Amino acid sequence: MFLPVIISFFCCLLLFLVYASAAIRSGVYLKALCRLPADEKVVALTFDDGPDSATTPKILDVLSHYKIPALFFCTGHKTEGQEDLLQRMVDEGHGLGNHSYGHSVFFPLLPLARMKEDIQKCEERLQRFTHRRPFFRPPFGVTNPTVAKAAAQLGYRTMGWNVRSFDTVKKNYRSVAKRINKRLQPGNIILLHDATPAMPELLNDIIHYAQQQGYRFVRADNYMGGTT
Numbered sequence: 405m406f407l408p409v410i411i412s413f414f415c416c417l418l419l420f421l422v423y424a425s426a427a428i429r430s431g432v433y434l435k436a437l438c439r440l441p442a443d444e445k446v447v448a449l450t451f452d453d454g455p456d457s458a459t460t461p462k463i464l465d466v467l468s469h470y471k472i473p474a475l476f477f478c479t480g481h482k483t484e485g486q487e488d489l490l491q492r493m494v495d496e497g498h499g500l501g502n503h504s505y506g507h508s509v510f511f512p513l514l515p516l517a518r519m520k521e522d523i524q525k526c527e528e529r530l531q532r533f534t535h536r537r538p539f540f541r542p543p544f545g546v547t548n549p550t551v552a553k554a555a556a557q558l559g560y561r562t563m564g565w566n567v568r569s570f571d572t573v574k575k576n577y578r579s580v581a582k583r584i585n586k587r588l589q590p591g592n593i594i595l596l597h598d599a600t601p602a603m604p605e606l607l608n609d610i611i612h613y614a615q616q617q618g619y620r621f622v623r624a625d626n627y628m629g630g631t632t
């Protein structure tokens with residue numbers, strides 16, 4: 405008679421643990437900045453998994469056209485040989501964040517020491533371009549007690565997002581833009597990816613829409629808060 409109750413309990417527990425790990429916004433294992441502390445109309449663009457030699461320069465062109473700063477969570481191994489591109493990002497006022505060196509699917513399962521090594525290896529790549537401790541964003545946004553410990557022991561602040569664009573999954577950039585625009589709210593931190601082929605068109609759409617609604621774009625790692 406108690407068996408169904410016990411099974412239900414463990415199913416709920418399992419669901420909770422999956423949610424806690426997969427949803428960086430849950431804050432169960434670590435407190436990540438997932439929304440800017442803003443009442444005024446500001447939003448922030450963040451780009452993961454770059455730099456990408458084909459698409460990142462196009463992203464920078466669009467951002468430069470609108471004079472908008474963004475934050476790029478770079479994957480360490482993709483920065484190899486991309487020094488000019490990284491320098492351009494910094495020179496044009498963008499921020500660099502640490503998104504691990506290897507971005508392995510097994511990252512969350514690494515032992516603490518190896519996880520810290522991987523994060524530090526990415527930091528070494530970024531240090532030449534950024535003079536302050538960047539934010540950390542775990543690969544896939546997956547958190548667990550080891551990720552929390554690694555970030556804390558290395559003195560990192562962690563950043564998530566509150567608007568997931570699914571730009572790597574959806575084929576049509578208009579539906580991605582629609583999803584982002586529908587969720588437009590003060591303080592949004594929007595998750596995008598460098599390598600999305602239609603990123604220039606997508607960016608034009610969401611920047612244009614947000615500006616029409618009276619929003620301005622800020623760098624998520626620089627914003628200190630504000631109200632209208």
Ligand SMILES: [Zn+2]
Nearest residue numbers: 452453543544
């Ligand atoms: Zn990633």
